[in-house]
Amino acid sequence: MALIVGGLLAVGGAFCLGAEGPAYVVEGQVFDEAGRGLAAVPVVAVERFEHLSLPGLERPAEVREVGRTRTDAAGFYRLDLGSGPFKGRIVLRFGGGPGWDRVRYAPPEEKNITRLLRRRSRAVVNCRVGDAPGWAEVEHAIARAGGPESKRGRILRRHGMPRETLTLQNGAVEWRYPRVTYVFHGDDLVESRRRPAPRQVSRKEAP
Numbered sequence: 001m002a003l004i005v006g007g008l009l010a011v012g013g014a015f016c017l018g019a020e021g022p023a024y025v026v027e028g029q030v031f032d033e034a035g036r037g038l039a040a041v042p043v044v045a046v047e048r049f050e051h052l053s054l055p056g057l058e059r060p061a062e063v064r065e066v067g068r069t070r071t072d073a074a075g076f077y078r079l080d081l082g083s084g085p086f087k088g089r090i091v092l093r094f095g096g097g098p099g100w101d102r103v104r105y106a107p108p109e110e111k112n113i114t115r116l117l118r119r120r121s122r123a124v125v126n127c128r129v130g131d132a133p134g135w136a137e138v139e140h141a142i143a144r145a146g147g148p149e150s151k152r153g154r155i156l157r158r159h160g161m162p163r164e165t166l167t168l169q170n171g172a173v174e175w176r177y178p179r180v181t182y183v184f185h186g187d188d189l190v191e192s193r194r195r196p197a198p199r200q201v202s203r204k205e206a207p
Contacts, residue, residue, distance in 0.1 A: 022121040024081040026113065030071050030094055030127045032105070037075020038129060041095050044068045045079050045113075049088040066090070089114045094127045103138060103160040106130045137161060151189045155182055 030041045045067035066086070067079040081090070094108040108127050116123040138160050145152035155175065162175035162182075172190070175182040183191040 023083045024086075024117055025078065025122045026067075026081065026092065026117075026125055027076070027078040027122075028124050028126040029075045030077065030108075030129060031075050032129050033131060037071070037073075038105075039071055039073045039075060040099075041071040041075070041077075041129075042068070042093075042097055042100075043071065043077045043079060044093045045081055046091050046093065047086050047088040048091050062088075064088075086117075090117055092125055092127075095129065102132060103157065104132060104135060106132045132160075134161060146187070151187070152184070155189075 026045065030038045030043070032038055044065060047064045047066050049062040067081045069077050069079055071077045090113050092111040092113055094111075095105065096107050100107070106129070108129050111125055111127070113123055113125055116125070138156055141161060142148055142153045142156050145156060147153050148157050159177050159180075162177055164174075164176040166174040166176065168174065171185065173184045175184070177195075179195050181193045181195060182189060183193070
């Protein structure tokens, strides 16, 4: 079955959630690989309409936000979605966006909860957040630098491993990141330099 949305076919919405039905509630916990609850993680529910592509009528999926919250100090959350009706797929998104700790955590995958809500109006959806690729290397580097409160440790915790490390003739060491360079003499941070953002080349300038 398919749903007509804006004159185009939308797939994945073969039923209507919430038509003359109860209010929907989604709750759960977001935690790391050690089982610790993660605080202040954004949790967003969206309704997604995926259109069937027809020749000359290609159109990306439409997304409508239907609920948003953040986890509490123990990682628990609750989303009240109302009674709808929802004619597309209901998807949960965890984390990401401004403030997300990309050095420590990998962005979780979306969760399609449409089938859960079709069976019951109250669903429990937990999310385990895995370590970011390279986190083990960063963690070891922080320990070698004297811990997370040391100058090098704070930089590593904020940016991750430097893209490039250079030893200068005067013995100073540069840690180069895409937008900033840090210069050390021994354990002392002696300079930090912002690097200009790459200039956007317009189509007229492009070769």
